[in-house]
Amino acid sequence: MAEIAIRDAAHHEGNSATVRGWLYHHRSSGRIIFLVLRDGTGLMQAIILRNAVSPDVFQQAKDLTQESSLEVTGIVRRVPEGKTAPGGVEMEVTDLKTIQRVPAERPFPISPKEHGIEFLLDQRHLWLRSSRQHAILKVRHEVIAATRNFFDQRGFTLVDTPIFTPAACEGTTTLFEVPYFDEKAYLTQSGQLYNEAAAAAFGKVYSFGPTFRAEKSKTRRHLTEFWMVEPEVSHATLEDILALAEDLISEILSRVLGNCDSQLATLNRELGPLRRIAPPFPRLTYDEAVSILKSKGSTIEWGSDLGGADETLLARQFDRPVMVHRYPSEAKAFYMEPDPNRPEVALSADVLAPEGYGEIIGGGQRATSLDFLCQRIQEHRLPAEAFEWYLDLRRYGNFPHSGFGMGIERVVAWICGLEHVREAIPFPRTIYRLTP
């Protein structure tokens, strides 16, 4: 007896097979029962005719409750003309074994009807089973696989950066503080400083891991814990890493569009805007961005960072991601290299996703001058002793280098067309949610 995955069911047409899974949907009609099974690879309808199985099996099937776990054996066959069922094949059941029947007194809480977001987030551990969430996390898997593959194939070395850190990368107000024996530690908000050390050892490196920001942000684009991939390239300029970012995004899109047809269909994602995206992406200086925004009615003033509405407005002018570079130094982190031609702007850049999804990448060229960095650390009121090791990188074989960070959930939210990044991660952490 072949034990099969639902995804492969069509290859077993005409044969007897066994599927193990969970009951997604249940309908009965006197002498016929329809079960829709879910096994993690797909959905398949099983049909139970009273005359074709033992009375015990029929009764068991009739009493099954949503999300009960079970093992079903039967003949796989094409769905009859004029009928429909998920996947195009169905199973005529000959035997059924209940692994666990969900008790009716405490039924599975997520019915196929509508639910509110608070309830669904409380039930996140069960919500993952629904087809929409399943599709999103499959896309996330492909985005991550494409990202790692992209860097691995270009000679990058994966170097993991620590999660406990002694100090902030970019200021202390957004750090989670945790006790660390007799001292304090902070959860990392970026692996970048460590990546710079690794770049001096390996040339081209990337880190990929969770990142923590204690920002009290409550918007569709924020999580307190999110995953970030951060490449750092020795001897690269701002322009080099913009080209790298462009290639990365293109490769992720091409892999998802190639591998996730059914998932994007489940999500009702419009494919046109994704298919149109191809290099080169437009590159705008911050100055150009501000003047475009002003001409479109924004109240932005030179010197401040782009707000969410500004990002959306700007991105709407183009049909592909927009790269905005050379922001005012004041609005950026201490380690950004000033433009030698215009010291008031930094060799930094953000990549804004289309369709209002906003910033998905931020990065730039790193400052190399030891004196400049010491001065900036002081200006930002950062604890100088915590950065001594970092300054060593300028003392021993100083080198120009550039890199960026890309937020995985924002990319997934954009590609999937989600309204909120919280659906782009299995167990979201937001300002007011720590469970499940």
Add this chain to the structure above:
RNA sequence: UCCUCAGUAGCUCAAUUGGCAGAGCAUCCGGCUGUUAACCGGAGGGUUGUAGGUUCGAGUCCUACCUGAGGAGCCA
């Protein structure tokens, strides 16, 4: 931190001017041989987020608090 909104059955929501708390789904019982969020008949299910106040009378009005959602600032 600030602004806005919400909280009524397990879930999604109603409840007129302050006047008997109700429906669909889910659950239980019964019916139905191709269902598609199946359908048809019946049943059970409530301290209206918490505490106070106004009133003959509060789900509804007032105050505080709690919980959550949307947004701003900030960010990936």
